[in-house]
Amino acid sequence: MSAVTLLSAEPKYAGALSAWLTAHQDSSGLTSTYSLEIVSMPEIILATLNARYWHAAFGLRYLLANMGPLQDKTEILEFGINDDSIEMLSRILADNPRIVGLGVYIWNVEPLTRLVAELKRVRPETIVVLGGPEVSYEAQGQAIVELADHVISGEADLAFPRLCTELLSGTSQPEKFIAAAVPPLDQIKLPYDLYTDEDITQRVIYVEASRGCPFTCEFCLSALEIPVRTFAVEDFLAAMQQLLDRGVRQFKFVDRTFNLNLRFSQAILQFFLDRYDPALFLHFEMIPDRLPDSLRELIQQFPPGALQFEIGVQTFNDDVGELISRRQDNDKLAKNFRFLREETGVHVHADLIVGLPGESVESFAAGFDRLVALDPQEIQVGLLKRLRGTPIVRHDEPYDMVYSPHAPYEILSTGLIDFEEIHQLRRFSRYWDLVSNSGNFVQTRKLLWSDGQSPYQVFRQLSEWLFATENRAHGISLQRLAELLFQFLTEELGRPEDVVAQNIWADYTRGGRSDRPAFLRRFDLPSVGKKRGRSSALPSRQSRHVEV
Incomplete structure (x- = not known):
């Protein structure tokens, strides 16, 4: 028997054809020879x-x-x-x-x-x-x-x-x-069963336990979504269980303030802690100055690298924070950072913004140094963007804010930071991502500045030297970047060659690389050790930050 496939977005046409075939069955014998398969096409x-x-x-x-x-x-x-x-x-x-x-x-x-x-x-x-x-x-x-x-x-x-x-x-x-x-x-159907097997094996799996934000930071669209609503905890956790059963081990929560509703956040952490396996990785956005003991106790029970907290510091300048309606207790923030870095295995991703109204280069530099001292694994230096609908525009005239008219609408200059300085800070951000955030130079980065030196000033020097040497901020191979760091540390900063070589080699081989770059061949360096087991289950970037 052969099959006739009818592709139709209109079921009535399929029905009409089916009726016609039935009516002509005796005279033509068509339906005894052919079967009819109706495939509905999306409208x-x-x-x-x-x-x-x-x-x-x-x-x-x-x-x-x-x-x-x-x-x-x-x-x-x-x-x-x-x-x-x-x-x-x-x-x-x-x-x-x-x-x-x-x-x-x-x-x-x-x-x-x-x-x-x-x-x-x-x-x-x-x-x-x-x-x-x-x-x-x-x-x-x-x-x-x-x-x-x-x-x-x-x-x-x-x-x-x-x-x-x-x-x-x-x-x-x-x-x-x-x-x-x-x-x-409670009227919205959860979408998690629509993740395909390909999504689960190859893509980021996004989830959310709540919507909205209680804060009014003027640069953020979340400032316009004041009501904070949570999904029913039982329904949400049941959906998470289904994802776990299907093999999902890496979850990215898109909640703007995961630690706002403590009862819910505790329930979620406990749920995953009870089902922990070495491949588990959870990403949350956290309020920086809210970390009560009940959460601390749960967080401490997760092994290194299993949790990543994205923490929006944005600025340490209290006057700038007040200006943009962002209020945070920086002393509590610092206390929480020290707890996370000294007493937990959380991977801390902190955000700072360049170009906020009222913030000078000197103010940003002081904030950057203060954040470096708190030692998060990653510091994302981002340029201010003028998102549609955000009230940040009220500062345009008094603070001479000039944005690109094209997406992503990044700041081009302010009354305190001119265009060329903003552009240099953009390169600073890119090189910081390559050297520090990437986790490729965890040990080597520590050689850049010594006690009493400003990390901002030293890294700004490195940033400008790298651009002068390479004339690019993208497309630099890991081996070439390692060589450039060796050259800068030894020739520009006067660090001992043997010490620099040992640290670069330790970083270079942490992920299992065994090839020796030409510039390191003259040094007596140890053989490559085995790749660590726990970190291999984590995303590669976070894995490189896990302590040896």
């Missing part, structure tokens, strides 16, 4: 452009999970920001969808604008619906918004399915701009 495509392949589109999975009766008519397509727009367009239109929903973010708005423009030229009748933070505020006037049919601002978990139902039924003509009401979390 709705959900798509976005991820910054990296290993990033999974968490928001799209939430939308698909909550499509209700339309779920079987909906498909997710994920692309990368460097993918060819025509190839993406071909995949999106292959099934002739009636609605295309796109997640728009700061990192993909420009290539998505081109994609939508091409889509509307080729298939103008296709309905384009936009959502995401980049179009949720200050939407009017954006090129991508002008091209689209509808824009949903805010959390679209329930608003998008409702809009699609209206559009497909044709019973009404919705407005172009739709402000989604804040959805009660």
